[in-house]
Amino acid sequence: MGKDIAIFDDMLKLKEAVIFIRKESIKGNLVAKNSLAETAGIEEGEVEPLLARMLDFPEFIELKRVSDSDGNEYIYSASEMTDRYVEILMGLKNKDLLKLIADTVRYESKKYPRPTRADLFTKKPYSIALDELKELLDSLGEESDYKDLKFTEASNGTRFIYSDQHMTKFYATKLAEWYEVLQYEIP
Structure with a gap:
């Protein structure tokens, strides 16, 4: 019993x-x-x-x-x-923000394919402070592990990041323009 x-x-x-x-x-x-x-x-x-x-x-x-x-x-x-959301949370817990940013950009460039708005990383669950994000993004070009990450801008000045392993600059720029400007102008 x-x-x-x-x-x-x-x-x-x-x-x-x-x-x-x-x-x-x-x-x-x-x-x-x-x-x-x-x-x-x-x-x-x-x-x-x-x-x-x-x-x-x-x-x-x-x-x-x-x-x-x-x-x-x-x-x-x-x-x-989702497992992807857990990967983001684990990246935050591991405090390797540069790798987390790179992994997210590469994932979106490959999976969807689309460029990633740079300001995404200031929103939840990332919640990276704007000043810290600026420093991280500035250091991307200095790190050899992140040479594939490139920047482009829409005509409204919104900055995007993409991986040239999965997208061309032309395609990333056109998509950025579509997401930020064109989709709102075309009825």
Whole structure:
């Protein structure tokens, strides 16, 4: 009987942890593995075994784990957050903003293909201060790892970044002009 109660208690803790992870994912937040002990009322030593048990349940299959460059582990619900959004959050946690900017520009240039508005990085989830962003963008040309990243402008002065591995300057400039000016002028 005592074993059944322990299993039931474990299941309740697991359910609490999963509900918490899903709610945080809806808000766009990753859940630090070490925070589960306090948020779900789980003993410090029980966190890892409970997380491992999640894999045994098909209804929790969407829960994923990621680690930052310091080895801190985070959990999120892939039903509520895309892997790309998680990559952005991890880039912010790793504090390698230049790489994060480059990865975003390359991703958009390849996937969509489209140039990226430079001011995108001042908005959430990036939230990079304008002065810091200016410094980062100015240093792009100095870094050999980012030589493929180029700038173009629409006729209204809006600055865009693109990767010449995936787009030509002509195409990036035409798209920038379309996004900023032409689409609003054509009825």
